[in-house]
Amino acid sequence: AQSVSQHNHHVILSEAASLELGCNYSYGGTVNLFWYVQYPGQHLQLLLKYFSGDPLVKGIKGFEAEFIKSKFSFNLRKPSVQWSDTAEYFCAVGRGGGADGLTFGKGTHLIIQP
């Protein structure tokens, strides 16, 4: 069975600060990795995804994530956050090559202070 662990449940940063949200997963096979974001009052939106290839993936709104296979990690980063990045961020894992349901972490609530 898969599991996902997100290190921080709540993060508060000031605008222009750098962001790194941790995500570790547990699964013995090939994985697909995702970061989803949920802005206040909106539905889950895909930020970025990793299936294979370059372990550094870039997503929308200046976000990127790095897949480190040896550490079973897929951390989300952004060099300079904005107030509009305030949201809930979810890391998710799926079986590689499949269309299975995703296993999500508990989420990180990010608050950006102006």
Add this chain to the structure above:
Amino acid sequence: EAEVAQSPRYKITEKSQAVAFWCDPISGHATLYWYRQILGQGPELLVQFQDESVVDDSQLPKDRFSAERLKGVDSTLKIQPAELGDSAMYLCASSNRANQETQYFGPGTRLLVL
């Protein structure tokens, strides 16, 4: 941009009553998922359909929950009878055959059981 539609957006019911949620996936998406998201947690898969067939319902509490997708398009999730612990957000997602690993989420139905 096509989106997953869900209704109702909010539902308040009393315990022991029956409730039903409806989902219309993005046109042409063969795979449909129902997730439950309890406050403060990440989404958890309840059931997955491929066209009109159930692919995975291992996490669906079958004594009270049922799901159908009769024509392989829209889907209904039913709870009967509802219990206090069913209060949650119920999310629907869909994916297409060409890009089956990527799921697109609807706005969800927030259920409150009194």
